[in-house]
Amino acid sequence: MPPSPVPLPALGLIGFGAFGRLVATHLAPLVSLRIHDPFVSDTAFAEAGFAPCGLAEAAACPVVILATPVATLAALVRDIGPHLCPGALVLDVGSVKVEPARIMRAGLPPGVDIVATHPLFGPQSARDGLHGLKIAVCPVRGGRARRVGAFLRRAFGLTVILTTPEAHDREAAAVQGLTHLIAKVLVAMEPLPTRMTTRSFDLVMQAVGMVRHDAPEVYHAIERANPYAAEVRRRFFDLAAQMDGALSEAETACVEG
């Protein structure tokens, strides 16, 4: 391949877990990646076809993506602060948005723009490509959220949902909170039937298959770091208990063959 006539813009990616790798794979043709993850070995980097760099080098890029667990974001924001360039754009990709937006707004230097994102997909659902998948994009500081959205639409065919951290977390509490909760319970009930199944059960189990290998950090972010998740769980359990009560009562009342 002939060398690119214009040098590719540098992009820092901090975090090379399952989602970081997905980001790297899709951005590699478009930018010159500087990837940092102290928890991933050089061998694992090499196997994935990438090379690691230091934190300072990744953080000094004009655009920096933070792809680490939500629980470690505050410490990371503290660590990268001194290395960020004025006018840089920092994005995160966590499953919740209220808490990360607050952490980044409070912790990142004033001259840095911030866009909080949540790609509503994981490595499983992105297996057949990114086209048509959804991503939530929240402006946090500076006016670059719309341009980020336009880029994601154009470059990857993503469906971009421009929203606020609060609106995002409210919807995600139901969407992801319920899916992960149901999946967790069904996985714990295994082995479940695979032969005598209905189409609707197959769909539920397909959904379970898509989230069952998610990192524990994802489950914890969804169920704990989302301020609305506990309320959604409460409603789910209350309604389930009502159904159960109604069925038990009916069992006692109805002795018909």
Add this chain to the structure above:
Amino acid sequence: MPPSPVPLPALGLIGFGAFGRLVATHLAPLVSLRIHDPFVSDTAFAEAGFAPCGLAEAAACPVVILATPVATLAALVRDIGPHLCPGALVLDVGSVKVEPARIMRAGLPPGVDIVATHPLFGPQSARDGLHGLKIAVCPVRGGRARRVGAFLRRAFGLTVILTTPEAHDREAAAVQGLTHLIAKVLVAMEPLPTRMTTRSFDLVMQAVGMVRHDAPEVYHAIERANPYAAEVRRRFFDLAAQMDGALSEAETACVEG
């Protein structure tokens, strides 16, 4: 269309609800139907393109399909007894099999063969045709279950699972019990998000959509008439409570940002 050279064999269908109509639509080209349902008006029959007949006429056919709610099966078996021909074959299509098999074995005259079936689909999943859909077939009396299975495979492309009422109900308690329980709770939680959704949530809601309009009798048969359903619900609720407990504990323990 020229008249059929050989007269079609007569088949009695008792019960013209949602599933009875599906049976009628698919069998109409192959047999001469005698349909009875005292709860469906002549107008509704006409609108569906069929004509009703009396119970005796339907029950006197060489093959009789019972497509009524499980809760009314004992009374129906009593009523059709005097009209059945010796050597007739009686089939049911209920969502559970232990109780219907017992009722039919105990109540139908000795000279009548019995096959209990459970089509693992409803009008929703059969919208695009029957090919590849599953049906459980249980021999109850006489040796005609395999021939029934062969016919269903050949005529409709159904995947036939030859099994026993007990094995069926054990698997169905998980498959249908869990799907309907989850669907019932999620429907009660509506409105749920439709915009900011993940692929896995979309699959779960697609499953909900397939069972949400099922007749209440179907839900009751699945959750109450299945002897193993209560035990499956118990496990689901116990595990869900454990998850909830673990998350609440963790919430108290983890104050990390």
